[in-house]
Amino acid sequence: MADDHYLATGPRVGLRHFTAEDRAEFTARARESVRLHRPWLSSPTTDAAYDSYFAKLQEPSREGLLICELESGRIAGFLTVNNIVHAAFRCGAVGYGAFAHAAGRGLMSEGLRLAMGYAFGELGLHRLEINIQPGNERSIALVKRAGCRLEGYSPDFLFIDGAWRDHERWAITSDMFERT
Template identity: 75%
Template structure:
């Protein structure tokens, strides 16, 4: 098996695949190296125990986790999770994501996000994905805007992050908004 055979989907520069236990060392090292980029927005697992807990949670039926990896060398560029997946008439999920410092500003997360959107809408059968972003997180807002998400509202005191309840903007995208667009 070649490195590219592991991917669920591939674009020109990145592929997406599921998290594995074998990714623990690389992921946690990248999380530690990227702490300055992530703070105060997110806190990915930065040690083995936290990663193992995170990996176990991603095995729950209402979650999916994807690593966004560079095709050239397989290095993890970032990650995206779909949480609170609801099937039936709703067919929705909430996403969270993060880029690692070495990949930031290179367009790899944009490409990876588009791959995950196509996978979620085509393979997983979802219809709608939502993301909640703190208003001051302009890089994250720019990412979802590029992907075609629409701003749907504002949620005061929405998520408990870094010791306080934080306001968030609600962004969403549906399968129809992505249909026909290529990666």
């Protein structure tokens, strides 16, 4: 895919919106990554699940972004900004996942930083919140590298993989992002 299709690019990855045409690659990558993702998240692994997920990403309070390797165009991971509220709040809740073939290569760190820049710039947000299960050490390390701060702990916060899961609440503001 040409660079002009990307919302932002870094040295190794580009950020772009989801499309209906991404279904086959996304679901294949999600199926390859089930062991990596569980119990932290559950990504769409079927056509029907992807179509439902993609439809939800069209809502005005959501933004769905794919993190793609620039060299090959392959999808390395994904990021969503959910529950976007403008006006005085200007905040969104971030969710993300790396796919197994890309895990541990620093692509998500680069993609997360690009997505934060996009959210604080193009989307006009001031604050991004990221909720992470306490045992998810890789995800906690990722948000720390991105400059997020730990703000609290929420017991039984989200229903994931068949159970209510505790989460740590991490956040970053546009002011913090500019300083990092």
